[in-house]
Amino acid sequence: MAVRIDFDADFDEQVAQARAQRVMLPEEFYRLPAEKRALAFTASGLARLDQVQAVADALAKFQADGGTFDDFRKWAAGQDWSLPRHRLETIYRNAVQAAYMAGHWRRFDEVKDDLPYLMYDAINDSRVRPSHLAMDGVIRPVNDPLWKRWTPPCGHRCRCTLRQVSAREAQRRGGVTQSIPAEAVPDEGWGGDPRRWGETLDRVRADKLAKAHPALAAGYERAMRQPQGLFTDYDAYAPLVVPDTSTAARAAAVEWEKRIRHEPIEHGISISASGTLILSKIGQADRVAYSDAEMALMRGSTFTHNHPNGLSFSVADFRMAVQHDFAELRAVTPAFRHIMTRPEHGWPSLIAFEGHRSEAARQAILAVRDLMVSAGMHPRYAEMEATHQFWVFVAKRFGIGYTRERS
Known part of the structure; x- marks a missing residue:
């Protein structure tokens, strides 16, 4: 386009x-x-x-x-x-x-x-x-x-x-x-x-x-x-990004992500602002379930987990971040690190998010089509890129810090 x-x-x-x-x-x-x-x-x-x-x-x-x-x-x-x-x-x-x-x-x-x-x-x-x-x-x-x-x-x-x-x-x-x-x-x-x-x-x-x-x-x-030409973020020679370890929580998250990024099932890690572990839990291939008591412990924390499917955040991830006021939401895959940081004005309401969800999905599809035409992106990456572009749109709409890093 x-x-x-x-x-x-x-x-x-x-x-x-x-x-x-x-x-x-x-x-x-x-x-x-x-x-x-x-x-x-x-x-x-x-x-x-x-x-x-x-x-x-x-x-x-x-x-x-x-x-x-x-x-x-x-x-x-x-x-x-x-x-x-x-x-x-x-x-x-x-x-x-x-x-x-x-x-x-x-x-x-x-x-x-x-x-x-x-x-x-x-x-x-x-x-x-x-x-x-x-x-x-x-x-x-x-x-x-x-x-x-x-x-x-x-x-x-x-x-x-x-x-x-x-x-x-x-x-x-x-x-x-x-x-x-x-x-x-x-x-x-x-x-x-x-x-x-x-x-x-x-x-x-x-x-x-x-x-x-x-x-x-x-x-x-x-x-x-x-x-x-044919270069995209999925190119085998795309440069790796040195992770941000500027805070104790981020430094701890990076270390945990090294351990879990290649795991075939999801691992959820909750980290305090001081970098100490609050909770570590192993789930299933596509989710980690938490009790109300566990979620109460994780409130306001930095939360990281792995996505064996290679995709960016799910809507369920975002809802959990909003409902429990995470300081930072992170997801790591074998190739990428995804980071979403709580805005200074706080997370948007879920009602506001749902109001823009359809438009975000539409914009994501358009962005993927454009990359396939102008940058030669292979169709095998379409779902991965569409998920990423969805959150790019949401982040811009609500002033959320969102990045994807080759790592």
């Missing part, structure tokens, strides 16, 4: 700026210095200048109309040339991502007095380039010369971004990065000064995103950072 973000007005200035870029053949383009490539446009795989010009015009039109990659792909299918889907997607994503990040720079400059630092944020998965991952977490001032060389996209289909942070947040993350790792090198010809990327286009895009509904703007950013 393609996601379309439509804005209130045409991107007239965006179209004009996009068409103002100098269009050239690839061999001429790649002879340019890196700082001048941002002012030009090419499309690898095309042999004639008029073909490259047609692609540039089409991209400008689809940006103006709020079009999607599918619109661009359908247009390309009717031309007198042919490029494989992956190359079309590379052309499309490179153009949109570059303009999107350039739009960010206008906001960076506007609020740098309050948020004076930028942090490089790489996507830590099996698709990320090691040279880009080496930059992950690097913090420098907004006006630091580093960003003239290291502003994403820093290569074809780069999904990295820059996050603007406060002085307090920068300090919490270790302060300004003094030395850049030697292996951190942007791809040749990429990572140039963003303030030279189509200033008119940037201003219009930034204004439109600022006025868009927050959910749409957030969805746009997520789309630009989504893994492409």
